[in-house]
Amino acid sequence: MLGRTQKAIDSFDQALKIKPDQHEAWNNRGIALSNLGRFQEAIDSFDQALKIKPDQHEAWNNRGIALRNLGRFDEAIASFDQALKIKPDNSSSFYNKAWYYTLQGNIDLTLENLTQAINLDEEYRERAKTDPDFDSIRADERFQRLLLGS
Known part of the structure; x- marks a missing residue:
């Protein structure tokens, strides 16, 4: 390769x-x-x-x-x-920003950007479920609701 x-x-x-x-x-x-x-x-x-x-x-x-x-x-x-x-509908850029804000510990901006990514491309909901970049917020109720689609 x-x-x-x-x-x-x-x-x-x-x-x-x-x-x-x-x-x-x-x-x-x-x-x-x-x-x-x-x-x-x-x-x-x-x-x-x-x-x-x-x-x-x-x-x-x-x-x-x-x-x-x-x-x-x-x-x-x-x-x-x-x-x-x-x-403005570049879902990948929203997802990448969500990762960054997770690293910063800014859950509000993480969820805002991750929501945008998911609204533009449902694939990102599935990806976020297993993406280790989001492990630090995995237990957050709002994150869990977003992953469930509710």
Whole structure:
């Protein structure tokens, strides 16, 4: 798997030599780098994509995930917020923000963002049921009601 991911990065690099303004290639290169745990390089790729196409909500969301993985939480939230400015129904960005607020111990903002994610995509209700990121609030009554759909 790692070998294929590196080959994908090499292919994106070749494509970008030919056409350096391909924002999709920069974004996909960033995803591949993130998959290898090379988060700062991934952020650099997402930033390149965003220089070309500043309204690419996927790149903003992916950038937020990479920043989160580096522990740069305030920057991550700013990226998720930017993704939501562009695409207000981006359930993934709401879910990622919920995780961040759980880490901060802010249950109200966790539930607010998680509710938004679930309202936009029911898949997130099931995901939150087993996501260890929410273990610290798992016993909270409001969290339990949200997971039950009531």
